[in-house]
Amino acid sequence: QLQLQESGPGLVKPSETLSLTCTVSGGSITSNNYYWGWIRQSPGKGLEWIGNIYYSGSTYYNPSFKSRVTISVDTSKNQFSLKLTSMTAADTAMYYCARGGKGGWYGNDPNWLDPWGQGTQVTVSS
Amino acid sequence: DIQMTQSPSSLSAAVGGRVIITCQASQDISNFLNWYQQKPGKAPKLLIYDASNLQTGVPSKFSGSGSGTDFTFTISNLQPEDIATYYCQQYDHLPLTFGGGTKVEIK
Numbered sequence: 001q002l003q004l005q006e007s008g009p010g011l012v013k014p015s016e017t018l019s020l021t022c023t024v025s026g027g028s029i030t031s032n033n034y035y036w037g038w039i040r041q042s043p044g045k046g047l048e049w050i051g052n053i054y055y056s057g058s059t060y061y062n063p064s065f066k067s068r069v070t071i072s073v074d075t076s077k078n079q080f081s082l083k084l085t086s087m088t089a090a091d092t093a094m095y096y097c098a099r100g101g102k103g104g105w106y107g108n109d110p111n112w113l114d115p116w117g118q119g120t121q122v123t124v125s126s
Numbered sequence: 127d128i129q130m131t132q133s134p135s136s137l138s139a140a141v142g143g144r145v146i147i148t149c150q151a152s153q154d155i156s157n158f159l160n161w162y163q164q165k166p167g168k169a170p171k172l173l174i175y176d177a178s179n180l181q182t183g184v185p186s187k188f189s190g191s192g193s194g195t196d197f198t199f200t201i202s203n204l205q206p207e208d209i210a211t212y213y214c215q216q217y218d219h220l221p222l223t224f225g226g227g228t229k230v231e232i233k
Contacts, residue, residue, distance in 0.1 A: 047170070047213060047224040062221035096169055103176075104158065104217060111217040112160045114172035114181065 004117035022097030035100030132225035149214035
């Protein structure tokens with residue numbers, strides 16, 4: 001059974017960079033059929049998709065984050081990671097990683113997200 | 127970005143009753159719509175993909191329909207374990223976007 005687990009600091013200072021890692025177990029991150037994604041959830045903004053990565057390293061980012069976000073993959077560790085720079089209080093949220101499906105008009109676009117990790121709460125505060 | 131509008135934002139229904147949630151997209155998204163269930167303190171879980179296809183292992187009490195801009199999600203025979211917030215999500219255009227959620231409670 002595929003499982004994902006987020007790890008990283010729960011507290012980040014304003015202007016600093018958030019670094020989170022998602023460890024995938026019960027399956028290989030190098031599957032041709034899936035993406036790997038990050039999503040966050042806050043009371044004010046609800047669920048926000050941050051971006052997806054394919055095991056080859058190709059990425060899709062939400063333009064709302066594009067100037068601040070980097071998603072990378074480490075196939076040797078079966079992990080993928082999120083870096084979000086210039087953190088502010090508005091970035092306080094629960095951060096989730098998830099496996100992403102491929103679909104859409106041409107069969108290669110991100111579509112669904114499942115399963116998700118349990119999430120990690122990130123608070124931005126000095 | 128494509129805006130997804132869910133209604134109602136919350137509802138209560140009797141045990142054994144039927145729940146209907148609607149989701150409206152700001153533009154035509156064909157059938158590129160998914161539904162998720164999020165129980166309190168848990169991560170979202172995919173229930174339905176491509177508007178009407180049940181994810182493996184999901185009970186048939188959950189169903190979805192619609193295409194274009196208007197979609198419906200239905201729970202039949204509501205049970206206490208169905209208490210959750212339900213979200214729609216489109217994937218016709220990136221970025222993936224979610225509806226604001228519908229909180230379902232027992233009356």
